[in-house]
Amino acid sequence: MSISLRVNGATHVVDVEPSTPLLYVLRNDLGLHGPRFGCGLAQCGACTVIIDGVAMRSCITPTSAATGAITTLEGLAKDGKLHPLQQAWIDEQVPQCGYCHNGQILTAKALLDKNPHPTDAEIRAGMEGILCRCMTYYRIQAAIKRVAHGAPASAAQGTASAAARGAPARSANGSDR
Ligand code: FES
Numbered sequence: 001m002s003i004s005l006r007v008n009g010a011t012h013v014v015d016v017e018p019s020t021p022l023l024y025v026l027r028n029d030l031g032l033h034g035p036r037f038g039c040g041l042a043q044c045g046a047c048t049v050i051i052d053g054v055a056m057r058s059c060i061t062p063t064s065a066a067t068g069a070i071t072t073l074e075g076l077a078k079d080g081k082l083h084p085l086q087q088a089w090i091d092e093q094v095p096q097c098g099y100c101h102n103g104q105i106l107t108a109k110a111l112l113d114k115n116p117h118p119t120d121a122e123i124r125a126g127m128e129g130i131l132c133r134c135m136t137y138y139r140i141q142a143a144i145k146r147v148a149h150g151a152p153a154s155a156a157q158g159t160a161s162a163a164a165r166g167a168p169a170r171s172a173n174g175s176d177r
């Protein structure tokens with residue numbers, strides 16, 4: 001079946017079974033490797049994309065149901081400039097293995113687009129269910145606050161708190177690896 005998808009502002013026509021998970025089409029047909037396969041069961045969030053402003057798990061979204069405007073991680077940077085969340089991810093040295101951060105960044109974007117200045121509790125609620133096996137949750141929250149509040153959650157603080165947890169402080173780009 002021929003299906004038209006709007007992804008990061010461009011229209012693509014793919015020929016797939018309607019029930020094919022959107023994640024497979026994005027990665028295998030369109031070459032967009034921002035969304036990751038983690039669990040395939042809507043449990044981890046690694047496959048998150050934004051469809052019409054809502055963070056969705058593309059591993060369980062049939063391609064035929066993806067009728068809205070789809071944004072993947074690749075669609076965040078504009079004119080060679082990182083999205084503020086991507087920059088904050090670098091400034092706060094958020095990722096460790098990096099696997100979860102497609103879902104973390106896109107979920108944070110959907111959250112901030114709806115609520116530009118969330119409280120800590122609202123950030124935690126909004127990000128719930130996007131799993132990080134490396135436990136970078138505190139740095140994720142610091143990065144979101146940096147964007148939401150122009151915040152002074154400095155890289156030094158991030159590094160210090162990482163060190164306090166015994167985690168290595170790495171430079172990171174918050175994007176696909
Ligand atoms: S791969 Fe989709 S939620 Fe885990």
Ligand code: FES
Binds near residue numbers: 098100131134
């Ligand atoms: S799973 Fe490794 S950084 Fe989140």
